[in-house]
Amino acid sequence: MVDASDGTGRAPTAEDATSHGVRGLVVLRGVLVLLFGLAVLVTPGLALLVLIYVFAAYALVDGVVAVVLGIRHRGERPGWGWAVAQGVVSVVAGLAAFALPGTAALFFLYVVAFWAIVAGVVTAVSANEVRRHGGPWGWIAGRAVLDVLFGVLLLVWPASGILAMLWLVGAFALAAGVLLLVQAFGSRTHPALG
Secondary structure (H helix, E strand, O other): OOOOOOOOOOOOOHHHHHHHHHHHHHHHHHHHHHHHHHHHHHOHHHHHHHHHHHHHHHHHHHHHHHHHHHHHOOOOOOOHHHHHHHHHHHHHHHHHHHHOHHHHHHHHHHHHHHHHHHHHHHHHHHHHHHHHOOOOOHHHHHHHHHHHHHHHHHHHOHHHHHHHHHHHHHHHHHHHHHHHHHHHHHOOOOOOOO
16 A cells, blocks of 8 residues: 655655654754743743753762762872862852852853953954954954943843843744754655754
């Protein structure tokens, strides 16, 4: 019997079954990232708290593993003390994030803000160097101003900065979910994996 459900009038092959399985997985990825994006946009405070707790758990596990590895290999590996020190720093960071999640969120924001300001200053120096050598420096200088402005705005309005970052993550996730679903159904026979 010929299965014409795909519109080709031919019998289904093993490749058709594989394509169907791949399509299902791509659809699952799309739906999950859409749900994640909606959750971040609808409950940004909860999303931030979950992100902080996931980081805290990771930092604790990473720190404990680093300490154990450092101590276990202290006689055979040079620099084992640095592994222990890094582990202790990670454990302290994880405990601090669990105990003070609001402070952890603000700290993260300040890291991003100062990074943007420093990157902007360095980019401005680069733009000046390019200008001195007669090169096209305008776009580089524009980016430098944008970087510094972004960092300063995060420092001036930290709560808005955190919320804006969460909105960007949510919007990105929604767009990625839609694109995954389009990808899954864009080809009748071979949905892409990517």
